[in-house]
Amino acid sequence: GAVVSQHPSRVICKSGTSVKIECRSLDFQATTMFWYRQFPKQSLMLMATSNEGSKATYEQGVEKDKFLINHASLTLSTLTVTSAHPEDSSFYICSARDVLPDNSNYGYTFGSGTRLTVV
Amino acid sequence: GQNIDQPTEMTATEGAIVQINCTYQTSGFNGLFWYQQHAGEAPTFLSYNVLDGLEEKGRFSSFLSRSKGYSYLLLKELQMKDSASYLCAVSRGYQKVTFGTGTKLQVIP
Numbered sequence: 001g002a003v004v005s006q007h008p009s010r011v012i013c014k015s016g017t018s019v020k021i022e023c024r025s026l027d028f029q030a031t032t033m034f035w036y037r038q039f040p041k042q043s044l045m046l047m048a049t050s051n052e053g054s055k056a057t058y059e060q061g062v063e064k065d066k067f068l069i070n071h072a073s074l075t076l077s078t079l080t081v082t083s084a085h086p087e088d089s090s091f092y093i094c095s096a097r098d099v100l101p102d103n104s105n106y107g108y109t110f111g112s113g114t115r116l117t118v119v
Numbered sequence: 120g121q122n123i124d125q126p127t128e129m130t131a132t133e134g135a136i137v138q139i140n141c142t143y144q145t146s147g148f149n150g151l152f153w154y155q156q157h158a159g160e161a162p163t164f165l166s167y168n169v170l171d172g173l174e175e176k177g178r179f180s181s182f183l184s185r186s187k188g189y190s191y192l193l194l195k196e197l198q199m200k201d202s203a204s205y206l207c208a209v210s211r212g213y214q215k216v217t218f219g220t221g222t223k224l225q226v227i228p
Binding site for chain 1: 150152159160161162164167204206208210214215216217218219220221223
């Protein structure tokens, strides 16, 4: 089945630094990838939609200059949290949309998530 | 705007049946997903409903009523390992998937 690799799984960084999270589709092409954030005991909140070769579309209230998204190829999207602060500590999950979806998951495959802790 | 609502928490007994409801109000509705998520892990796909009706898949079944903006996930023969959060998510517009508030299910002996 489709696999999405997300790295790192855990990262601790100092306040004010930047952190890059990678999301790769391993055996399929993903023209669209989605980035979610999940706070403890809450559901996934869609941050942005990234399309290969174009600018990401951010949801209302998400700062595009703080959360930089790059979707340079059909298999790779990155999320960079710039000038991280403790309130950015969260669980970040990507989801890749298969160009040719099948019935196993209707084309949406999630990465394993990244636990970001800003100290 | 859109709203996707689920009960926050539910408790059920091992071996029993539990129904988790989801109501939604959204434009450009394509279909509705159900996912299972254990703490600290990514969501796992359970079902996707596009048409009205009930779809059964082993111990799990999912129902959709598009006219009522309503869905439910039915879990039969509950097992302890079914303790998790269950997320309904709406697919709308051009591929975008938006999640509901999530229901934390606790299965007790």
